[in-house]
Amino acid sequence: MVSKERKLELINEFGGTTKNSGSMEVQIAILTEDIENLKPHFLKNKKDLHSKRGFISKIEQRKKYLVYLKEKNYTSYASLIEKLGIRK
Numbered sequence: 001m002v003s004k005e006r007k008l009e010l011i012n013e014f015g016g017t018t019k020n021s022g023s024m025e026v027q028i029a030i031l032t033e034d035i036e037n038l039k040p041h042f043l044k045n046k047k048d049l050h051s052k053r054g055f056i057s058k059i060e061q062r063k064k065y066l067v068y069l070k071e072k073n074y075t076s077y078a079s080l081i082e083k084l085g086i087r088k
Contacts, residue, residue, distance in 0.1 A: 002033050014080070024069045025080050031062040032084050 002010075007030060011018055015026040038055050042048065066087070070077040081087045 002030055002037065006033065014083075024065055024072075025076060028062055028065050028069065028080060029084060031058055031065070032086060034058060035062065 008018060010029045010033060011021045011026050014029045015021060015023050020026065035055070035058055038051075038058075042052060042055065045051075066077065066081070069080065
């Protein structure tokens with residue numbers, strides 16, 4: 001779970017203002033932060049299948065958002081994946 005403070009930082013960084021929390025870039029950044037925070041849990045707890053289901057759904061949601069952003073605005077997509085360090 002991403003803290004409120006970190007979420008506001010991500011909104012400011014990727015959305016421009018605190019009011020722009022619904023843009024694709026912000027939503028992808030928040031999902032990425034959440035995914036990165038959950039990775040160590042699954043390295044330690046390999047049999048936690050119940051939580052892994054939610055983890056995989058977050059990954060799939062981020063994938064859908066990335067595909068949408070790639071189709072709508074490729075330059076924004078390219079800069080976002082470079083900033084977040086995903087899809088090498």
